[in-house]
Amino acid sequence: MKSMRTFHKLSIRAKMVLAFLSLSIASVLLLALSSHYYYSQAVKKDFFNISYEATNRLNYFLDYYFKQFQRSSSTLIESNTIQNWLTDQNYTSENIDDVERELRRYVALNFPEIQNMFLVSRTHNVVSIRESFVGVNNYASESWNRMPLQQKRYIIPTHIADYPGSMGEGVLSIVLPIFGVESLELVGNLVIDISLTEIYQAFMRSKLGQSGDFFILSDNDTIVFHANHEWNGLPISQTGLKDLKLPKDQEATIQPFQGADYLVAAVTSESTHWKIVSMVPFDEMAGELTSATDSMLIILGLIAIFIALMVPFLSAKFVHPILILKNLMRQVAGGNLSVRSVSVPGLDEFQQLNHSFNIMVTRLEELFQTNTTLQMREVQSQLAQKEALIKALQNQINPHLLYNSLGIIQSMAYLEEMPMIEKMAGNLADVYRYTARFSGMETTLREEIIHLQKYLEIIHVRFPSDFQSHLYVNEKFHACPVVKLILQPILENAVKYAIEPLEGKGVIIVSAYDEKNDLVIEIADNGPGIEEEKLHEIEERIRIISTHDVPGIEDGESLGITNVHTRLVLKYGPGYGVRIHSFAGRGTVVSLRMPLLTPLIT
Template identity: 45%
Template sequence: MKIALRMNMISMKTWMTATFLAVALLSILLLTVVTNHTYGEEIKKNFFGLSNEVAASVNSQMDLYFSHILQSTNSLIRQDNLQTWLSAKGQSSATEDDNISLLMQRYVAFNHPEIIGMFLLSNDGRIVPMGAGFQPTLEPYSHEPWFLIPPAEKVTILPTHITNYPQQTGIPVISLIVPIYSIENVELQGKLVIDLTLSAIAPFFNVQAVGQAGEVMLIANDHVVFHPVKKFQGVDVSQTDLAGVTLPKRGQAEVAQVQGVKSLISVKQSVSTGWDVVLRVPYDQMSGGLQAAQKQILVIVIALIGIIGILVPILTGLFIRPVLHLKHVMQQVALGNWEGRSQTKSGLPEFRQLNYSFNSMVEQLNTLRLQEMNLRLSQKEALIKALQNQINPHFLYNSLDIIKSIAYLEGVPQVEAMAVHLANVYRYTTKAETLNSTVKEELANLADYLAIIHVRFPKHFQSRIYVHEKYYDCEMIRLVLQPIVENAVKYAIEPKGGRGMIAVSAYVENKDLVIEIADNGSGMSDPKVKELNGKLMDLSQNAAQETIPHGSLGLANVHARLVLHYGESYGIKVHSFPERGTIVWVRVPFQRTGS
């Protein structure tokens, strides 16, 4: 409540300044969001292009390197003494083994010094390692991953693993398994295993475009083949700085947190090895344009706040002064000064129109005020006349009582009864204390009226009231049934010289009380009934504005009063049978007195 009061005390100038600031800040916020999204997508696009270039470069260099090794080893495996050793079928001397070992050693020295291990294995289980002091037995090499791999028809490349044989221990290497075929019969005789250190392929991953903080890695089935950090080479990904990071699918790039650093990561597959080339670059390194744009937006925000803080109060003052003048005039009018008028304080057409409209409104209100005063005076005069007119019915009642007394003294009971019934009807009709009545009172008034009609048509006129006593205490407005029955007498009974019958009954339908007035007169044609119900329907929709038609005063009057009192769902509905009679239904809410 206190906050609402404080807000109501804030001036319009403050509100307008705050509104301009809020709109400006929201616009800048929207611009920032759009800019971040646009730059973010552009950063991903550029990074994806960079990852394609890096992967293509790494793949081409690795393919070239492995192809060169395989071509150079082709001359080695075609040596006669090596072919002879493989075809010896379990029979080779120590001298032959030494010669093979020295042959491999010379090959490495002259071609690829990055090879730290080379092993010749025959299909019959013999092995010759490279270098002096080798052990021609299988046991020292049985734990190497290439040992249990049977000779294959194609070259196999094993991902990085740690060596564990006598000549070299604890060194990360990549193993090439080269199948060896016999020159004579082209049969698979054995395999040549080449262990390569990662020093030869490390330059392939030193891509200048990724910057100092970027990393290019080679991963095979969650196993690190190459990593710029040597301690991560040859271990599972879970033991590296990528632990806990879900790598994107092949051919995709995503943003991820790596050791608390927001990074862009992409995965591309190597065609030659099937391994994944993984590129990681810090997001900030790729988002130089975004940071510059954010700085520019910050400068714009500061500039806008300054401009709004200076110009908005000046501009709002031009709008506020006419409004304050109009407010002052309105307060004068509210205090009773109906002569106050707003003067034009601004050249803007909107304010001129506002002043003109206000002045017109004040003039109209003043006119209505004067009319209301005159109306009240007229009402007082009408009330005085009404009080005076209340004296006149007493003269009529006294006259009827005199007639009743004379008829009683003269022994004329019909005249006596006629005077009683007429007095009762007139008293009920002119009773103005309350608008509402009950079904019982309405039926009593109707019985007095019908008694008069019976006196008028004593021989052939009949009337019946079939309304159960349980409906007697139902509320309804006054003078509903008697005008409808009077209408039936006029159009159904009188044309036949009093030969006819009027019956009144009641029942409950959908929580409403329906009173039915039926006669056996000549009835009406269907077009006539349709026209009459149409007029009643129009009257229901416009009861407050319509003037009661003169053609059917009784029905229209009753229907209009019912609609105005209860709503459009209530009122009168008429149905007629030509040459057989007419039925009028009166629908009112079924509501007992006092409920």
Template identity: 40%
Template sequence: MNAGSWFSRRSIKVKLIVILLAAALSSILLTGALSQYFYMKAAKNDFYQFADDASYRLNRQIELYFQQMKISVSTLIAGPLPERNDFTRNRGKAGIIQNWLVSGGAVTPTYPADIEDVLNNYVALNYSEVDSLFLMSLDGRAISNIQRFDEISKSYMKEPWYGLEMMSDLKLLPTHRSQVTGKNVISMLVPVYSTETMKLAGRLVMNLKISELEKTIVRSSFAKKGYFFIVSKEGTIVYHPDSAMIGQSLQSTSLAGLKFDTASSVQPVQGQEMLVAYNTSELTGWKVVAMVPFEVMASGVTVARNAMIVAMLGLAAMVLIVVPVIAQRFTSPLRKLKQLMEHVEKGNLDMRAEVVPGKDEIQLLSRSYNRMTRQLHEYIETIGSMKVNEMQMLLRQKEAMIQALQNQINPHLLYNTLEIINSLAYIEKNERIQVIAKNLGDYYRYTASIVEPVVSLREEISQVKKYLEIVKIRFPRHFQSRFYVHEKYLDVLIVKCSLQPIIENTVKYAVEPSGGHGTVIVSAYNEAQDLIIEIADNGKGISDGKLAQLQQRLNIITMQDNKTLIRSESLGIVNVHARLVLQYGSKYGLTITSFENRGTVVSIRIPFLTERPANK
């Protein structure tokens, strides 16, 4: 049983309770849903705006930090100057770092130690977050501040920066574990140019502890349970509050499902909906990502949801208590009317409803019920029987009229006599009499059969052609007949014996008076959903007075298609028009157009039908 069937079988009292309860709860649910939707939307927008600003500022701070570190090593790269008795031939006053980079290894024994001291002094006097420094030449030589030149191992060759191509721009390698110190560091690769040739001479590699970066990010943390982390463009985690993730590929951690298709979105992370926003650094290409649990930003929704539940329970209780009492007042009179209608259903029209003065709709309904039963009692037998009898009478009258007109046009001749004449003509070899007798006999058989009221246009034209063959034998020299009917129209149905009477009138009034000098043309064309058949002659036409009388008779028949048709002794145009109107309706029938001394055109309009109506 579907919901509609169940509801329709309930009482008005139950329906009122269900409707009011549904309306109240729907209103609360709709209000709650809209409030939650717009609150969530506002919370998301606020987060996205705040996170975008915060990540942008954090990105700028990190970029500024790296830029400052790059500037701070510029004096280190340029100096200090060597002693005059050192390796200075053809090198002017270039610093020891410059000389070592371009020396190709031919240096004094003290140069490496001096450079190590310079690097150590820089670290000690400037930045405590520097883990280690490496100076690397174009030919692969390297000096570090943490190992003596004569003790340095080849472990630096396993560093990710060692095998990289020398570049003319600053480059940052994301967090990785140093093979020399074993700590997680960020490598800043600073290109070093020769002060003499201004060409690239090597690079200074500064391995930075992430402690300073961590201090900056921790200071920028926001919201409860919210945090920042940094992802390199290669997908490595540069920084994360969980130190175990630092240096790992993003796809190998619990954050593997994160997508960075849009700058801000809501994404599931470890089964929890998270608000995610990020900003990409122009200097490093790293993404500073801000994340916060969605439920933290939308904590106010829980309060609103609880308030909505309380309101729903209160309204439901009120509806269940108040509505039955109110419904009882309205349903009691309706139940009485229902009982009265059951009596009417059984045929008892003498029962009356109790009416209380007033404008209550139920009282008005009771008065209407009393009037209805009185009127039904007075008219149900007389009016009902009259209508049924009248309709039956009109149907019988229409069927009888069609049958009478059909019988009226059928000739009462004995076509067997024509068969005898045809046989005698055949024996005596008189072909013209034989053709006349045969065609006339076929036509009598055709008109005598009234089993089917409609036939195809093909059958009608076939009979008309036989009649015109007889006329041609009578007027062999000058009489002509033409048929211009397309093959696609020949299956259209038409009332039987519709063309023949019109053709006979044409021969009688247009061909015979002129001694056979005449032409009959039959054509057809479609117009919308109808078929128009035209029968034209080149006779003297019909006078205006006679044409007006004839048209008036046709109009009277058209106006009385649902009434008793006027009696007509005519076997021609009027008869055909009457049968067409009775068969198809007042829209169809004959139209006559005549031109004095030029001829007459009779148009037959019938519906474009090719399927015979089913027998009733």
């Protein structure tokens, strides 16, 4: 307790000196005690990395090597001679001779390490390249002859061939499926027995160190390949490797073998599921690391001495800027974002820390100002949206008095048997009733179309002979939500500026289609078009609304094109709204673009 109180009374500089010295001494002692363990782990890791890279190369070689047989034999197994013998049960000895010649031609042109080739039919009839030399043989002792036909490539591990001319040496059997060219059914297998010559050469090129070695172990624990050829094809329990404990896949272990410590690692091939095991004496891998460890200990001792000499001098320089920065951070935490540290150009950590502190405070100040600005814009946007709604309401005449009066007119027309006036009064009442219903900002496209049809019936009464209107809106869009009252204002403009100048001799077409994730509604007319100067004026007003804060709605345009565009921009953003395409003497097309949203449940 007394020593702790004494330590707390020391200055920060003295504490740093004691802390660094204690840490240095503890590091040296800890390293001395644990160096052997970490040294061994490092050796194992380096060995595994080296062996893993070499093993991957060997795995790639084996996979590529076996695939080459399959690729090169594709022409052979698709030939008419092979296909006819496999599918025709009435073959003759002449057919067998033809098959044998095809097989021997393949061997002569491709792989010299092929010991024998066998063509196996669905009835397990067999033709080999040595048929004419050794006579008929049922090959009953061969493992591939006891298996059903294979539908994909299969590798039989090293085994001793037992047929005439094999000389009792170990071979690998590659079993390849043969499918009928016309039927695409499995009609036989092509079995290729190969010697281990190419594999031996590849493994010799990949030796580990001076005495390290690789061997291949099949999934049934038989030796596929080992530099000691006498072990090839034997179970590992019958070889000198029987006491070897294989590590888990992609792991390395240190274990005694033949009177010395060996590093052993195993990696499983994805294509054959065989294990490629690498072995190397521990001393071979540890030679360079031993000198590296000794050098590291010497350097660490020198570092400890250097720290003992330099810490008292450097601690004062380290502590002072930390205290200054601490005081500045307290001021920032208190809300003062105007403080800045003295930033001296340089690359050391304290200079960079001061520079980063200044950047942080500047960005905090900018974020605070940006947040305030965004909040103000959000308030302005909400006010503009409410203003648009209020302006739209202000430009409605008193709806209750109006559609009540229209209801009376409709009743009188019914009593007087005047159906045209009755229908027109009813439609007009429905139109004003719909515009007066501002219970929500959105409705369905179906409601907008129904409202539009009633309005068009009124226009047809006004121009009964020549006026035409067409609605081409697919029913799949009817349930889509849209901003309320966006079609009638555009249609009113079309009637006013396209139909009236032609004394009703015009056409209005309303259509809708989807474009990616958007819904586009077009109102087209065949009127005289919009004058170029007026069109530029409208487009400029639309552009200002889309790219700047949305302005208030001016008198006289509460239900016009800019009103509809303003409400679409307020609802969906600047990427949506109204676009106008006008053609002098031919008409105008007004497009309304909005998101294609999930249909409303009505």
